[in-house]
Amino acid sequence: MKYPQSLIIFSVFLLYACNHSQDSGDNIYIGGQIVNPHTHYVILSQNERNLDTLFLNQKNQFGKQYENLEEGIYTLRHNPEDQVMYVEPGDSVLVWLNTLQFDKSMNFSGVGSAKSSFLLDMLLNNQENNKLILSYYKFNPEKFSRVTDSIREQRRELLANLKDKHDFSENFIDIANTVIDYEYYDLRERYTFLIKKYNTQFSDEIPENFHNYRSKIDFNNEALQDYKVYTNLIDNYLRSKSIENCRTSEGLDRSCFELGDYTNIRRRIVLIDSLTSLPYMKNDFLDRLVTRGIIMSKNQDRVDSILNVLDNIDYRKENEAKDLAEIHTNYFEGTSVQNKKLINTAREQVTYDDVITKPTVVFIWSMYAPSHYKWQHNNIKTLRKKYPELNFIGVNIDQNETENWLRVISNNNYNKDYEYQISSREVSKEVFRKYIHKIFFINPRGIIVDGDAKLYNPDFETELLEFLNQ
Template sequence: MKYIHHLLFLLVILLSACNRSQDSGNKVYIGGQIVNPNTHYVILAKNEKNLDTLFLNQKNQFGAEYESLQEGIYTLRHNPENQVIYVEPGDSVLVWSNTLQFDKSMNFSGRGSEKSSFLLDLFLKNEKNNDLILSYYKFNPEKFSRITDSIKAQRMDMLQDLDDQQKFSENFIDIARTVIDYEYYDLRERYTFLIGKYNTQFADEIPEDFHDYRDDIDFNNEALQDYTVYTNLIDDYLRSKSIEDCNTGENRDKECFELGNYHNIRRRIILIDSLTTLPYLKHEFLDQLVTRGIIMSKNQDRVDSILEVLEEINYRNMEEAEDLALIHRNFFEGTSIKENQLINTSKQLVTYGNIINKPSVIFIWSLYAPSHYKWQHNNIKNLRKKYPDINFIGVNIDQDETEKWLRVISSNNYNKDYEYQISNREVSKEVFRKYIYKTFFVNSNSIIIDADAKLYNSNFEKELLEFLNQ
């Protein structure tokens, strides 16, 4: 049985929580345990507001009782992970999770926990759709519609069966049904993108009413703005619409499907600004798009154009955007980084000119994105074996945290000969961390040849060979 080793813990703490809540009326208890914690606390949040910090004890357990939490979706944050929880007055919900598989291991129990379990199950099913859609887009629109209609019906039946047992509140039923609808809509948005890019013969077969559901999308749904299934739909809708607005001619333009393209990002910035009035939701998307737009710009004119759009929409984090632009101006293609200083694992100052003596790939990483840097290093380890004529250099951006950086390198057995840390920065580390998805191709003279390489791109090795053969 799944995670049977923690059932005793849950039973003990559940009994304790229930005893506290028997006469508590509308009070809410939230508690649990985090295995292999990343930090010593869990944050309870709603939208952009942190409501409470729950510290872990020596057994990595946490818990608190609340007098007046309104019914709805909340977020439990355990950096860098987070997941939603649904509570209403009188609930006593326990959470158990192992950070090695945070979402998949998460387990809810206690009074009212069925609501959170249902939303988690929908979230995990939505994640699996990422793989399923790669098969679905190979079907024509008629077959695709039949399959996704069936998926939606299954979700609704599951909700009805649970409601018959649990007698959910009307508010939760409304939210759950909306989430199921939005997952269904999102499948259509993803399908539209994939066949438009890879299977164009089916794109011409899409019926006129295929996107009628778009009129039913509420871009100001305050109750759902913390929930990934909802934000995934908005993200994919922005992608589809930006491509449609670009791809209006008779000939489909492949550049319209380049999501890192300046024009595409600019359209999405303008679109999300016009679609929602919810400050948190709007700026979550704007922050992501602004970061992508700036760090993918190939020259100063592109950066300036992004900044101009942000001024037009009164972007609230303008100072951070300008700081990010300040970083990026040092990393355009054709720029020499020969004199830029780093710290090596012996804590000595060196320059790129000291360490680069052949074609090199520089990848940026941060201590505060553990799943990402582990993925990066795993890929780089394999690439080093395949391409011995290339240096693969890891640059950590967490200046002033040298000891922690060295511990991570040692504990993960990363090759110290190729690990460095920045020695100075012009902006805050929070801004610099937005740069962790960058990868550069640099020639033997320390000149940036490609400032927009993407390690996660399926064509990365093809680009690597082209770089090597220049």
């Protein structure tokens, strides 16, 4: 792996300082450098606990020696993004990253850094699987099993080779092997969902023992609850099980596969509540599911249905859910946004009435979900060329952060003619940010004709054409 010269120089300095610290044998040193920082600090956390704030110096460097950190996974947060690292007493881990490509640019170096590098590589592999699975689900179950068995074996061989070169603890080896298995399980969950929905001719060929691994999933793995390879597996397991439960209780039809449908979301809410007793992880999943259930609801009855299921669940953000439900009533299909105010990139206040001159697709985004907004804009750019009859505009919801918003637009070369920011909001920033998955189809009179479209849906372009032909 190639390291920037600035990091090499920085690493030599910090390792020298660390190695000469008094009684440093059982201490842990964490330091690094951030290129194009978003803020002047990074936060070290574990699960939901913020342990320390490390401020950047004039060279955007940070570093600190810790005496009492236990071995395990920690998260280094540099808003709006974060990444996990694994440290144990005696480690001196240095991080270098460029925020323009947060995960892909990240490098770990120093004593004990191989553990963090392995977890990062596994995360990047997990992200790449998003693309690979689109080919894998076209395989029959037997061929799919051979391919994924081979992938798991490659991961195990890599870990064995790293273990020969580095003095990994038994605890890390156990975690690393679990992560390899969980990636493998995750591929099976994704495959199950996709062939049942899109490739049904293979559905009946799934052998009875295909999901035997499910009994090995630990839904209360406290050490991994901040690691996306683990939480992605649970997320995809919930999807698959919600469909199986739909088949059992309601008779399987195409609606069972509508993940944005409130009945599907209700099933997943009840399921995650029954599966895990970890408050942090449970509430994180509940937050996502409740949010989606509310903002995808087409009427008040469906909103109430989501809120009612929370009566028997310990969900700490229930008041936020009620706030979100209240604001969502302003965005039901058939309501007008004509007079709602926006700010354009010239910092002028305008209304939707000023902006909408033809059928318009509005997508909501936040700077605090960078991977999501980049994915959104890339897809919208393609659609904008393909459907010139439509107007596609992005509405950023990070009110009062105009300078940062304009900087993101400039850094990513987004077309300023299509970018706006909300001028006011009725609820807290945290609540409003839950709208980042929303797509609105708005007619030239400023009336919402569809608020349930999903950009990731394979049928999205069909929905666009139906909107055009109304």
